[in-house]
Amino acid sequence: MIPNWIEQRASITPNRCALTYNNQSWTFEELHQISLQKAAALRAQGIEDNSRVAIYVTSSAELIHLLMGCMQLQVEMVLLNLRLSEAELAYQIDDAQVDAIIIEDHLTSHITNSTRQKILLSQVDGPCDRPLVAQQWQTDHTMTIMYTSGTTGNPKGVRQTVGNHVASATSSLYNSGLIEGDAWICTMPLFHISGFSMLCKSLLHGVRLDLYSSFDVKAVTKQLVEGSATRMSVVSLMLQKIVAQLESDDASVSPRFQMMLAGGGPIPQDYLKRAYRLGIKVTQTYGMTETASQTTTLANEDALRKIGSVGKALLFNEIRIDGAEKAGEIGEICIRGAHITPGYIGKYAQQSSTIDGWLYSGDLGYLDEEGYLYVADRRSDLIISGGENIYPAEIENVLITHPAVIDAGVCGVDDATWGQRPMAFVITEGQIGEQELQKHCERLLARYKLPLAIHIVDTLPRNGASKLMRRKLKELL
Structure with missing residues (x-):
C-alpha cells in the first residue's frame, strides 16, 4: 500500500506552487481541492471507482485537474494520443474495453464510431459534495494505460501501476x-509517458510543473535564459530548435538550470556539443512506455567524456545486453526493476511482458568497458545490407552535422543485390543539393552505409512525442 499522493502532498506542502499554465498558478492544496471536485463530478456522470476510462483531451491545466480526479477514484486512465487517426483511436478504445470516453468538447468529431459512453470535458465540472476517497492506494493498481507506437503488428496497451510510477520517480x-x-518545464504531451511522469514527479517530489499545451521554443528559451525553471525533458528535435533559438538570440541558459533530459532516441552529437557551449546541461536518458519513463541516465559529470551514451542504470534498475559476451558487442537491451510494466491489456493481455524477470526492449545497444550503455537503434529499424548491420541513427547523426540540414531520417528499402539499402530523408535550409550531401556522407561513412538516395522533404513523420517514426519514411516516396 502507498499513501494517496495527492492527499499527502497537500498535507506536507499545501501552499507551495504546484502548477502554472497560461499565466495561472495553483498550489498543491488548490489542486487537492479541485481533484476532489473532479472526482465527485466524475461519479455524478456515472464513473465508478476502479473503472476504466479513455481520455482524449489536450495538455492543459484542465487535463491535469481531470487526471488527478481520476487518481482520487483510482480509475484506470487510458491516455489517447491526440495525433491518431479515427481508425487508430477506434482500435485502442475497443481493445481497452473502456467504460467511458472523456472528450474535450471541440474534439468530439474525432471520435464518432464508438458506442462507448461519451462524457464531455465540460460536464466534469460544477459544485459537488466532497467525496470519500481512498487514503491508501494499492501498489499493483493500474493507474495509466498507454499504447505503444506499434512498430510491428497492432499497438499494445501497456499497464503502468502506482508502484511503477513511484519506482520511476x-x-x-x-x-x-x-x-x-525546483520546477519542470513540461512541453511533452501528457498522454505520453515522458509528460505523465513529470506530473508524477511534481506530486511525489513536491516541485512545480510549468505546463505548455505544445512546444513553444521562444517561451521555453526565455525561461531557460532567465532561470525561472530548473529542469526539462526533450527529444532530439526540441533540443535542436532550442539550440538554434539560443544561437540566434546570442544567449545562454541561466546557471540555475540544472538538467535537460534528452530521450526518445539517439541525440546527434553535434546538437550535444552546441548545447554544452550554450550552458545547457544535457543529460541523455533511455526509457520506454514499458518502463514508466527513465531506466538509465548519463550523469552530467560524464556528459562530455561519454558523449553519445545514455549512461548507467538508475538505482534499483538493472540492464544487460542479451547475447553479449564482452564490452562493445551489440545485442538486445534487457531491463529489470520495479518500474517494469506487469503486462498489457486487451489483445495482448495474455502476453507476458518479461522473460525470467527481464523486459526485452526491442532496442539494440552495447555496454562499454565501464558499463555505460549506448543505444544503437530499434531492432525493427535495423538495416541489413549484404550481411552488414547498418544503424539508421549513425547515418542520421552524420547528415545532421552538415550545417544546411535541420533534421534527418533514415530507413531501409529493399534492394535486389544487397537485400536492403539505406534511404535518407532530410529537411534543409538554404540551397543544398543531394550531391553535396552525398559527398558529406562519403567523407564520414563507410561505403556500404552510404544512402541509396537522399530526399529533401518538408516534414518527417513523428508521433505525438516528436519521436521519429522510421517505418513511415517510405511513405514519403
Missing part, C-alpha cells in the same frame, strides 16, 4: 536530487 530523484525552487 524515486530512481529519478536519487539520480538528480532536488534544489530550492
